[in-house]
Amino acid sequence: MNSQLLFSLKEVIVSYHKYEIFHNLDLNIHRKDFIALVGKNGVGKSTLMNVISGKHEIDNGEIWNIENISIRYFSQNFQFDNENQTIENEILSILENREEDFQIDIFCNFMNLDKNLILKNLSGGQKRRVGLIKTLINKSDIILLDEPTNHLDLDTIIWLENYLRRLDCAIICVSHDRQFLKNFTNKIFWIDRSKIKINQNGYSDFDHWSQLLLSQEERELQNRRQHVNIEVSWANKGVKARVKRNTRRLEQARELKENLEKDVSSYLQATKKIDFKLVKDETKNFRHVAEFHNSSFYYDGYQNYPLLKDFNLKINKKDRIGLLGSNGSGKSTFLKILLLEIQLKEGSLKIRKELEFSYFDQLRNDLKDNLPIKKILVPSGGDYLKANQKERHVCSYLKDFHFDPSKANDPVGSLSGGMKNRLLLSKVLANPKSGLILDEPTNDLDTDTLDLVESILSQYNGTLIIVSHNRDFLDKLVNKILYFKGNGEIIVFNGGYHDFLEKKEDLLLEQNYLTNKLDKQNFTKLKKPQQRKKLTFKLQFELDNLPDKIDNLKKDLQKLEEIISDPTLYDKNNELFLQTSQKIGLLQIELQDKEERWLELMEIEGVDELS
Numbered sequence: 001m002n003s004q005l006l007f008s009l010k011e012v013i014v015s016y017h018k019y020e021i022f023h024n025l026d027l028n029i030h031r032k033d034f035i036a037l038v039g040k041n042g043v044g045k046s047t048l049m050n051v052i053s054g055k056h057e058i059d060n061g062e063i064w065n066i067e068n069i070s071i072r073y074f075s076q077n078f079q080f081d082n083e084n085q086t087i088e089n090e091i092l093s094i095l096e097n098r099e100e101d102f103q104i105d106i107f108c109n110f111m112n113l114d115k116n117l118i119l120k121n122l123s124g125g126q127k128r129r130v131g132l133i134k135t136l137i138n139k140s141d142i143i144l145l146d147e148p149t150n151h152l153d154l155d156t157i158i159w160l161e162n163y164l165r166r167l168d169c170a171i172i173c174v175s176h177d178r179q180f181l182k183n184f185t186n187k188i189f190w191i192d193r194s195k196i197k198i199n200q201n202g203y204s205d206f207d208h209w210s211q212l213l214l215s216q217e218e219r220e221l222q223n224r225r226q227h228v229n230i231e232v233s234w235a236n237k238g239v240k241a242r243v244k245r246n247t248r249r250l251e252q253a254r255e256l257k258e259n260l261e262k263d264v265s266s267y268l269q270a271t272k273k274i275d276f277k278l279v280k281d282e283t284k285n286f287r288h289v290a291e292f293h294n295s296s297f298y299y300d301g302y303q304n305y306p307l308l309k310d311f312n313l314k315i316n317k318k319d320r321i322g323l324l325g326s327n328g329s330g331k332s333t334f335l336k337i338l339l340l341e342i343q344l345k346e347g348s349l350k351i352r353k354e355l356e357f358s359y360f361d362q363l364r365n366d367l368k369d370n371l372p373i374k375k376i377l378v379p380s381g382g383d384y385l386k387a388n389q390k391e392r393h394v395c396s397y398l399k400d401f402h403f404d405p406s407k408a409n410d411p412v413g414s415l416s417g418g419m420k421n422r423l424l425l426s427k428v429l430a431n432p433k434s435g436l437i438l439d440e441p442t443n444d445l446d447t448d449t450l451d452l453v454e455s456i457l458s459q460y461n462g463t464l465i466i467v468s469h470n471r472d473f474l475d476k477l478v479n480k481i482l483y484f485k486g487n488g489e490i491i492v493f494n495g496g497y498h499d500f501l502e503k504k505e506d507l508l509l510e511q512n513y514l515t516n517k518l519d520k521q522n523f524t525k526l527k528k529p530q531q532r533k534k535l536t537f538k539l540q541f542e543l544d545n546l547p548d549k550i551d552n553l554k555k556d557l558q559k560l561e562e563i564i565s566d567p568t569l570y571d572k573n574n575e576l577f578l579q580t581s582q583k584i585g586l587l588q589i590e591l592q593d594k595e596e597r598w599l600e601l602m603e604i605e606g607v608d609e610l611s
Contacts, residue, residue: 003030006069006141006170007052012061014051021047027196029142033170036181036203039191041418041446045174049073049144073144074135076417083120087113087130096138107133110159112327125151125327145173149180150443153326154469176445179471193266221264228256289355289463290315295347296488297333307333309488320464322474322497325484331467335437355463356433362440364424369413376412376427387430401426402449418444429456435463442470471497543601546594553591560584
């Protein structure tokens with residue numbers, strides 16, 4: 001049985017600035033449709049979202065929706081009416097059921113926000129998270145999400161995936177994060193050359209499905225070409241009798257040829273791939289280009305909250321390092337230290353003079369809205385730049401990054417967020433130095449640009465350091481992970497993102513034990529000491545059985561947390577919600593006691609090493 005139909009467009013025509021975006025558009029949205037909205041930048045994704053949300057009027061056609069439909073839109077541009085109030089009060093102002101104000105604590109906890117912070121003091125990323133909470137906290141029929149994962153750390157993204165899957169509504173999501181779309185969508189709306197193509201499977205099927213459609217289109221164009229060639233050949237032989245029938249056939253042959261040329265051009269443009277080859281790096285291949293030794297850093301007045309603590313690391317020239325960790329854990333500070341913008345408080349950092357960094361800044365501080373686009377690439381003026389050690393016309397180079405050359409003199413301020421990122425990437429990648437630092441480079445990029453950037457970076461032969469929450473992007477490019485736990489602790493892991501993810505729990509346990517902090521599970525992996533004190537039979541029995549008891553407590557906690565994670569539980573069963581909350585509190589206390597007891601017995605026994 002099909003889910004409830006919520007919203008429908010029939011034969012809709014939509015224009016933007018006198019340019020027709022959609023013609024005779026038909027689509028239906030049902031409850032529990034979790035839709036990945038995909039397409040190149042500028043094809044109309046935001047316009048479609050605005051039509052559905054009622055912010056953009058249609059030129060013709062029919063719109064239907066259920067009575068009293070509730071549609072909420074998390075867009076790239078949002079504002080707060082009063083930035084002098086707290087996060088809590090801002091969310092309360094739109095909360096439809098005040099009896100569910102407990103959800104504010106739940107959402108702020110998962111979004112790593114202090115609800116008592118004042119809005120005007122928040123960073124841009126924190127404000128986006130508040131906007132996301134406002135979009136999700138009330139019940140909706142349709143939720144529209146435009147790049148919801150920007151400025152979220154990986155743990156929060158994983159929580160968001162799980163949360164969205166449980167909702168009883170329809171979701172339409174635009175995201176550059178392929179893994180995010182694969183993990184929760186069950187339908188695709190692909191905007192391709194003013195048409196929407198629909199797949200009833202999720203985004204995980206997109207590459208295979210889209211390639212099948214393009215291959216089918218290519219075959220149809222070849223068949224049309226054969227037919228047109230026959231008609232044109234006949235026309236070129238001349239028409240003996242200029243009767244109406246023959247004259248009309250001649251006109252039709254010309255029309256067929258013109259239409260075919262337009263469609264072929266459109267197809268080639270849609271399937272165009274840029275072959276961007278970096279010049280081979282011939283510089284000397286030093287073993288180490290940078291070294292941290294017993295390095296520590298904290299901001300003045302915050303000595304108890306270090307961002308780097310007794311950190312040691314050697315960076316090789318060809319290292320491809322991915323930086324992971326929650327917001328505020330020290331990733332951006334680490335980059336500033338490498339860029340010599342701030343100095344260590346303790347320890348040392350040695351950098352070879354041959355190591356220079358090109359830097360992609362997620363804040364885009366190098367872009368000025370009032371400057372022409374081409375001025376960003378050629379600050380000194382003129383029409384040529386040196387890209388990849390070759391002289392290139394600025395318009396030709398802009399085409400490589402999917403810009404319209406005719407708009408090279410338009411102001412930077414006229415570009416969308418994704419286009420600004422593309423422009424800054426084109427500047428950074430024109431002549432990357434021996435080191436390349438990319439801070440969230442994938443935000444707002446379409447898949448074609450992502451593919452281009454991945455292709456360029458895969459050829460790069462220098463030291464690459466990437467901060468990104470895009471799992472697919474990291475997996476393709478990095479071979480070493482720095483995981484920022486917080487409070488100055490950093491785990492160094494040799495391997496890619498998914499390898500790290502599989503071993504993350506073991507690595508956390510190992511480091512926590514070495515710092516005399518018990519965490520997580522896998523207690524049986526502790527190595528038996530060579531010399532140990534003899535425990536009494538009773539204490540040894542207690543020690544041997546504690547890991548299983550702790551493991552069972554964690555399993556019980558997980559089950560209870562799954563129950564209470566239902567955002568509608570309080571409304572459906574208030575008594576169950578209160579009972580579950582109370583049980584969770586008691587189990588957490590019991591778990592903490594048993595973990596402390598385990599550590600106490602291990603210290604008595606004299607364990608001092610890990611296997």
